[in-house]
Every structure is written in C-alpha cells, then in structure tokens.
Amino acid sequence: MDLSYSDEEIAFRREVRAFLQDKLPPELSGKVRAGKELAKADYEGWHAILNAKGWLAPNWPKAFGGAEWNAVQRHIFEDECALAYAPRIVPFGLSMLGPVLQKFGSKAQQDHWLPRILNGEDWWCQGYSEPGAGSDLASLKCAAVRQGDHYIVNGQKTWTTLGQHANMIFCLVRTDKDAKQQEGISFLLIDMETPGIEVRPIVLLDGSAEVNEVWFTDVRVPVANLVGEENKGWTYAKYLLTHERTNIAGVGFSQAGLAAVKRIAKSEISGGRPLIENPHFAARIAQVEIDLMAMSTTNLRIVSKAAAGQAPGVESSMLKVKGTIIRQQINDLARRAAGVYAMPFASEAVEGTNAPLPDPLAAGPVAKQYFNNRKLSIFGGSNEIQRQIIAKTTLGGAK
Amino acid sequence: MNFDLTDERQMLQDTLRRFLTDRYTTQVRNDILSIEAGQSVEIWTELAELGVVGALFTEDCGGFGGLGFDLAVVFEELGRAGVVEPFLDNAVLAGGLVAALGDETQRAQLDEVIQGRLQMALAHGEPTTRYDLSRVNTTAVEKEESIVLNGRKAVVVNAEAADVLVISAREAGAVDDEAGISLFLIPRDAQGLTVEGYALLAGGRAAEIVLEDVTIPASARLGVSGEAFAAIEDRIAAANVAICAETLGAMETATRLTQEYLMTRKQFGRPIGSFQALAHRMSDLLIEMEQARSAVINAAGHLESDRVIRERHVSAAKNLIGRAGRLVAEDSIQMHGGIAMTQEYELAHIAKRIVMAEHRFGDCDHHLERFIALSAA
Numbered sequence: 001m002d003l004s005y006s007d008e009e010i011a012f013r014r015e016v017r018a019f020l021q022d023k024l025p026p027e028l029s030g031k032v033r034a035g036k037e038l039a040k041a042d043y044e045g046w047h048a049i050l051n052a053k054g055w056l057a058p059n060w061p062k063a064f065g066g067a068e069w070n071a072v073q074r075h076i077f078e079d080e081c082a083l084a085y086a087p088r089i090v091p092f093g094l095s096m097l098g099p100v101l102q103k104f105g106s107k108a109q110q111d112h113w114l115p116r117i118l119n120g121e122d123w124w125c126q127g128y129s130e131p132g133a134g135s136d137l138a139s140l141k142c143a144a145v146r147q148g149d150h151y152i153v154n155g156q157k158t159w160t161t162l163g164q165h166a167n168m169i170f171c172l173v174r175t176d177k178d179a180k181q182q183e184g185i186s187f188l189l190i191d192m193e194t195p196g197i198e199v200r201p202i203v204l205l206d207g208s209a210e211v212n213e214v215w216f217t218d219v220r221v222p223v224a225n226l227v228g229e230e231n232k233g234w235t236y237a238k239y240l241l242t243h244e245r246t247n248i249a250g251v252g253f254s255q256a257g258l259a260a261v262k263r264i265a266k267s268e269i270s271g272g273r274p275l276i277e278n279p280h281f282a283a284r285i286a287q288v289e290i291d292l293m294a295m296s297t298t299n300l301r302i303v304s305k306a307a308a309g310q311a312p313g314v315e316s317s318m319l320k321v322k323g324t325i326i327r328q329q330i331n332d333l334a335r336r337a338a339g340v341y342a343m344p345f346a347s348e349a350v351e352g353t354n355a356p357l358p359d360p361l362a363a364g365p366v367a368k369q370y371f372n373n374r375k376l377s378i379f380g381g382s383n384e385i386q387r388q389i390i391a392k393t394t395l396g397g398a399k
Numbered sequence: 400m401n402f403d404l405t406d407e408r409q410m411l412q413d414t415l416r417r418f419l420t421d422r423y424t425t426q427v428r429n430d431i432l433s434i435e436a437g438q439s440v441e442i443w444t445e446l447a448e449l450g451v452v453g454a455l456f457t458e459d460c461g462g463f464g465g466l467g468f469d470l471a472v473v474f475e476e477l478g479r480a481g482v483v484e485p486f487l488d489n490a491v492l493a494g495g496l497v498a499a500l501g502d503e504t505q506r507a508q509l510d511e512v513i514q515g516r517l518q519m520a521l522a523h524g525e526p527t528t529r530y531d532l533s534r535v536n537t538t539a540v541e542k543e544e545s546i547v548l549n550g551r552k553a554v555v556v557n558a559e560a561a562d563v564l565v566i567s568a569r570e571a572g573a574v575d576d577e578a579g580i581s582l583f584l585i586p587r588d589a590q591g592l593t594v595e596g597y598a599l600l601a602g603g604r605a606a607e608i609v610l611e612d613v614t615i616p617a618s619a620r621l622g623v624s625g626e627a628f629a630a631i632e633d634r635i636a637a638a639n640v641a642i643c644a645e646t647l648g649a650m651e652t653a654t655r656l657t658q659e660y661l662m663t664r665k666q667f668g669r670p671i672g673s674f675q676a677l678a679h680r681m682s683d684l685l686i687e688m689e690q691a692r693s694a695v696i697n698a699a700g701h702l703e704s705d706r707v708i709r710e711r712h713v714s715a716a717k718n719l720i721g722r723a724g725r726l727v728a729e730d731s732i733q734m735h736g737g738i739a740m741t742q743e744y745e746l747a748h749i750a751k752r753i754v755m756a757e758h759r760f761g762d763c764d765h766h767l768e769r770f771i772a773l774s775a776a
C-alpha cells in the first residue's frame with residue numbers, strides 16, 4: 001500500500017499544471033468558473049489548444065493520434081483541468097465514437113473520421129435516446145431500411161446534447177423489426193446536413209439550451225456509414241457506454257465545486273460573521289469533504305486497477321452513483337450558502353446592473369447549476385439503473 | 400379537535416382552485432414567466448376582484464380574513480398552481496406592516512391594495528444580513544420635519560412593480576439591535592432611490608435598491624420611531640406560514656404529477672411505478688407529505704399565539720418543509736427522468752418554486768438554529 005503518487009506521476013501533474021497555466025485562456029476559465037454557458041467557439045478553441053499539444057485524445061492509442069495515457073495519467077489530467085476551470089472536452093467524438101471506430105470501424109472509416117474528430121472538422125452528437133426509449137434503450141424505434149446503397153432513416157431521437165452545434169450524429173437505429181430487441185439494432189453515422197433532418201431545441205428547467213430533439217424523415221444515409229455489421233449495433237453501443245463511464249465520478253468537478261462553496265461561505269455574512277464559521281454550515285461542508293476524500297481514493301483504486309489492465313466492472317456503477325450524489329450535494333451546498341442571492345435568475349442578469357454588488361453574486365448562478373445538475377443522476381444510465389446493475393451482480397443468484 | 404375548514408374558508412378554497420385550474424394553466428403561467436414584467440396585471444386584478452387579496456387582511460383593514468388559516472388556505476392553492484404573482488409581498492409583508500403599524504391615512508391605501516390597484520413591496524434585507532431580521536445598516540436621520548435615508552436593500556421582491564415601498568432603516572442602536580429600527584412608506588420613484596431589477600429563477604422579479612439621501616417627510620414613518628421590530632418579526636412569521644403553505648401546495652402538485660407519471664410511463668414493457676425502487680420512494684414522499692401538511696397546520700394555528708410559541712411553530716414548519724420540500728422536488732424530478740428537466744413541463748416550475756422558497760426568510764438550517772434558541776428560552 002502506498003498512497004503517494006510515483007515520481008513520474010508527480011512530474012506529469014506538474015507538466016499538466018504548467019501547461020494549463022500557460023495555455024488556458026483566462027477569459028475561458030473565467031466563464032467556466034462563473035458557470036456561464038459556453039459558446040461553440042469556446043469549446044472549439046479549447047479543443048484546438050489541446051490538439052496542438054497532442055493532448056486532445058488522452059485515451060486514444062498513439063497510432064490514431066491520441067496521447068495513450070494510462071488511467072492514472074488521465075485521472076491526473078482531468079483533475080487538473082477541473083481545478084483550473086478548463087472547459088470540459090466535448091465527449092461525443094473523442095470519448096464515445098472514437099473508441100468505437102478504433103475497435104469496430106473499417107480502415108476507411110478510421111482514416112476518414114478519426115482525424116476530423118481531432119482537428120475539429122466534425123462535431124459529433126449522440127443519438128441514442130428516444131422519447132419511448134430511455135432507460136430501456138433497446139426498445140428504440142428509429143428505423144433504417146436498406147434501399148440499394150442507402151439506408152432510409154425515419155424516426156426521432158431526443159435529449160441530444162449540444163446537437164445544435166453538431167454536423168454529425170451517431171445513431172442507434174432499428175434495422176430488423178422482427179429480431180429480438182437487442183439483435184435488430186445497427187450503428188449509423190449520419191450527416192446532419194442531409195435533407196429530412198430537423199433539430200428542435202429543448203429548453204431545460206434552468207433556462208439552458210443544451211439538449212435537442214432530432215427528427216428524421218426519409219433521410220438517406222450511405223451504407224458506407226454503417227459501423228461494423230448490420231444488427232450488431234447493440235454490442236458497439238454497450239462498448240461505447242463503458243467509455244462514457246470513464247471519469248464518471250467527476251472528482252475534479254467536485255473538488256472545484258467544494259472550493260466554490262467555501263469561497264461563497266467565506267464572503268456570505270450570517271449573524272455578523274462569515275457563514276463558514278457557522279458550526280452548522282461548517283459541519284455540512286465537512287461532511288461532504290469527508291465523503292469526497294474517500295471518493296477520491298475509491299476512484300483512484302478503481303482507476304489504477306484499470307491502469308493495470310483489469311476492466312472495471314460493477315465498480316464503475318458504484319462510482320457513478322456515489323460520484324453524482326456528492327456532486328449534487330455540493331451544488332446543494334452552494335445554493336444554500338448563497339442565501340437570498342441564490343434567487344436571481346442568471347448571473348448575467350445581475351452583472352448588468354450598475355449597483356455595487358456584494359460578493360455572493362460573484363458566486364455565479366448557483367441555483368441554476370443546482371437544477372441543471374439534477375441531470376447527473378438521470379443520464380449516462382440513471383442511478384436506479386446503476387443500482388440495478390450492482391444488485392444484479394451481487395444478488396443475481398437470489399431468485 | 401376539528402380539522403375541517405370553516406364554510407367560508409372552504410368556499411374560498413373551492414373558488415380559488417376552480418379559478419386557477421381554468422385560468423392559470425401551465426401555458427398561461429409559462430407565458431407570464433417569459434414576459435418582461437414577470438407578472439400578469441390581468442390575473443392580478445382578476446384575483447383581487449375575486450377577493451383573494453382581501454382574504455389576507457383582517458376586517459378592521461377592509462379585508463375578511465388575515466389569520467393563519469386564511470393565509471394557509473390561499474397560499475396552498477397559489478402554490479398548487481405555481482402562481483408567481485406577488486401576493487406575499489403586497490398583502491402579507493408590505494400591506495401587513497401598513498396594517499399593523501400605519502395610522503388612518505396610511506392604512507387608507509390598503510383599500511387600493513385589496514382592490515388590486517396599488518402594489519407594494521417590503522425592502523428589509525440587506526447584502527450582509529442574510530436571514531437575520533434585526534440586522535439593519537440602512538440609516539434614517541431626522542432633520543427638522545424630514546427624514547433622510549441612506550443604505551442598500553437586497554433582493555427586494557416586487558420592487559419594480561410596487562408603487563410604494565415599505566423600507567426599514569435604523570434610527571438608533573447598534574447594527575443588530577432589535578430596538579431602533581423603523582419602517583417608512585416611500586414612493587418607488589422618490590428622489591435618490593434607485594431600483595436595479597432582475598428576474599428570479601423561480602419566477603417573479605426582484606431588485607437591488609440603493610438609497611442615497613432619500614428625503615421624506617416625518618409623516619412617512621409607520622408607527623413609533625425605532626419600534627418596528629416586533630411587527631416585522633410578526634409579519635415575517637406570517638410570511639413564513641404563507642411560504643410553507645405555498646410550498647405544501649406545490650409539493651402536492653409535484654407528487655400528483657409523479658404518481659400519474661409512474662403509472663403511465665412504461666420502460667421494459669411495464670409501468671415504471673411497478674419497479675419497487677420507485678414505488679418505495681413514492682411511498683416515502685407521500686409519508687413526508689402528511690408530515691408537511693401537519694407542520695403547516697401547526698404553524699398556521701399558532702400564528703396568533705404569543706411570540707415564543709408562534710415563532711417556535713413557524714421555525715419548526717419552515718425547517719420541516721425545507722427538508723421535505725427538497726426531497727419531494729429532487730425525487731419527483733429523478734423519478735420522471737429527462738422529461739422533468741424540460742422547462743415547459745409543469746414539474747420543472749413547481750420544483751423550482753419548492754426549492755427556492757427556502758431562500759426567503761430562512762432556510763432549514765436557520766430555522767433549526769432558531770428553533771433551538773426558542774426552545775431554550
């Protein structure tokens with residue numbers, strides 16, 4: 001047992017930190033820190049900076065232009081990025097589709113699509129969920145019928161994150177209506193410019209514009225855009241989900257969030273003293289911090305197992321559940337800490353005023369974030385579904 | 400013991416519920432949320448004509464209610480429909496303080512409030528007061544026949560729509576003394592008074608108010624100089640009863656929507672309510688609902704009691720509702736899945752009303768501490 005990082009790992013952390021200090025534009029980290037919505041150009045700009053350094057695809061093999069870091073390095077990188085308030089890396093091309101193409105795509109698909117993910121030519125979004133197919137993803141209905149060299153796609157996808165920026169969508173579609181649910185699904189790459197596609201924004205409860213509905217009417221997709229074999233899409237989809245669940249614990253986000261809570265609680269005055277000195281509130285902060293310290297080690301234990309080549313199984317479900325609970329608790333604390341100043345709508349609205357504003361407002365839109373992050377326990381396999389997976393693994397025999 | 404409403408209150412509840420069901424649909428409310436003013440003048444006037452504002456005032460002020468149970472009945476219905484119009488600010492807070500402390504001329508304005516023709520707001524909290532009621536930094540200095548105010552008021556709900564503001568300021572004592580605080584009736588467009596408004600996350604609007612040498616006649620003072628604290632505490636207790644009842648109503652809507660959704664939404668070929676993991680959580684919410692209802696009844700029933708008894712019950716209710724409300728809001732969203740994250744779905748607004756209610760006049764921690772202090776007293 002050795003809780004310290006190795007010399008190489010420490011050196012790596014230093015390198016990452018120096019890079020972020022040098023290359024992360026302050027106006028970008030300022031936006032992230034203030035909880036503002038990022039524009040398409042913000043994400044693209046950050047991707048380009050990382051790509052120039054060769055760090056945009058930490059999990060990809062070097063052969064495909066990735067950094068090929070091990071799990072501990074990736075963890076250090078994600079940690080440092082979160083603490084520096086770097087924008088998140090948009091995961092759809094880099095963490096989701098990339099690994100699928102590398103494992104199941106044809107040589108032609110790899111050669112064509114992978115470089116375009118790195119250089120930002122394509123912005124991908126994920127077309128899995130449908131109105132009727134959420135947790136029960138395999139019940140999806142969006143249909144693709146083969147006609148010569150094309151598939152004709154009809155149906156609807158929903159909750160498509162940042163689909164408004166995307167020019168490409170990878171979709172699970174039904175290619176065999178008669179087979180067992182999981183066996184009639186294929187994995188298609190679809191150009192969003194194709195006639196018959198309509199993107200409609202969905203405004204979320206905090207007013208943010210991050211998800212969309214995508215409608216398909218007689219959309220023609222070249223057969224060359226089928227990944228792997230027809231009707232084998234479920235296998236690829238599940239492979240992708242294991243990648244979607246890396247960094248699932250979000251330890252770095254939690255640490256940054258906790259630092260923000262402390263900042264707010266220092267400037268907010270309660271009973272004539274900083275809120276952070278209120279024993280009751282201090283206890284709430286301490287409680288989450290204790291959980292987070294353990295979570296961080298749980299995460300590292302599982303991560304180093306993965307670094308040693310063992311696939312994390314049920315542990316990633318555990319990380320998802322506990323990690324999102326902690327993140328949501330931290331959002332809750334930030335909201336509480338801000339007191340009456342949690343009530344204003346967005347920070348933008350308040351920043352426009354000329355009145356000298358007190359510090360709590362500099363905390364950013366804490367209540368907005370609290371509501372927005374209710375999504376953490378819903379998407380990426382809801383926490384109930386994760387618990388179901390844990391239970392099945394441990395109690396599966398009990399009938 | 401009798402837990403039934405009086406005939407009058409039952410009638411009020413029925414009328415209000417019918418009106419809001421017909422008139423205050425999700426669509427209408429979401430439209431109101433998107434307009435600049437943040438409230439609908441038509442709806443406000445219609446509800447005033449229906450007597451809803453009047454129900455929040457006692458008879459000697461031209462109303463026909465004004466007691467704890469009147470507030471509870473009205474606000475539960477308003478909460479059920481997620482109403483964003485400023486009943487609390489006009490009738491319970493600002494109007495309530497004019498009723499409690501005002502002289503005959505000042506109270507005459509309440510007629511206009513009850514009829515929905517005049518709006519008011521209370522400007523009491525300041526940037527560094529959080530939920531402390533006695534901490535007032537804004538100063539009022541009497542010079543000959545006039546009074547000069549200087550200071551800053553924070554998150555004043557309904558400030559922009561208000562024709563008249565009830566503003567607290569200190570005339571004597573240290574910054575957190577209960578003694579020395581006065582209230583003043585000041586037109587919103589008074590010289591030296593600036594109002595910087597913004598929208599609130601859960602609907603409605605508020606503003607930062609800056610007072611720079613705002614000069615008013617001594618006749619603008621409500622009641623005796625430096626003796627407003629008891630009335631402020633009493634009206635904020637009433638406001639907390641109203642907020643608790645409103646939250647209870649919103650929680651009812653949240654649980655009803657969730658119950659319906661669990662019975663109709665199908666995944667894996669069956670209604671999701673048939674999954675025990677959700678069924679048990681739904682049961683827990685319903686158990687908490689009963690607790691929440693009782694807490695509101697306790698607080699409403701003791702609003703006219705002596706101070707310590709009243710405040711203890713109010714803090715108990717605000718603490719319990721804060722906890723139960725958050726549970727109901729979060730679990731209702733979770734059990735819906737993605738659909739509850741969309742702005743246009745009714746639950747989204749309702750959940751925001753529930754959670755953000757904690758931020759007015761004390762969250763559950765504040766009221767827990769207060770309950771402990773009052774219990775020791």
Ligand SMILES: Cc1cc2nc3c(=O)[nH]c(=O)nc-3n(C[C@H](O)[C@H](O)[C@H](O)COP(=O)(O)OP(=O)(O)OC[C@H]3O[C@@H](n4cnc5c(N)ncnc54)[C@H](O)[C@@H]3O)c2cc1C
Pocket residue numbers: 125126127128129131133134135136158159160161162211375378379380381382383384385388664666667671674676677733734735736737738740
């Ligand atoms: C902000 C946001 C962004 C998203 N981005 C994307 C995206 O980019 N691409 C994409 O494809 N999808 C995306 N999703 C969709 C997301 O994956 C789904 O919301 C998720 O799978 C849940 O599905 P659902 O919303 O239909 O809820 P449902 O599946 O209907 O679930 C409703 C409730 O029932 C519970 N439940 C369901 N089955 C069971 C069971 N067997 N046992 C116990 N409880 C159960 C769920 O946990 C939940 O509490 C996004 C969702 C959100 C909210």
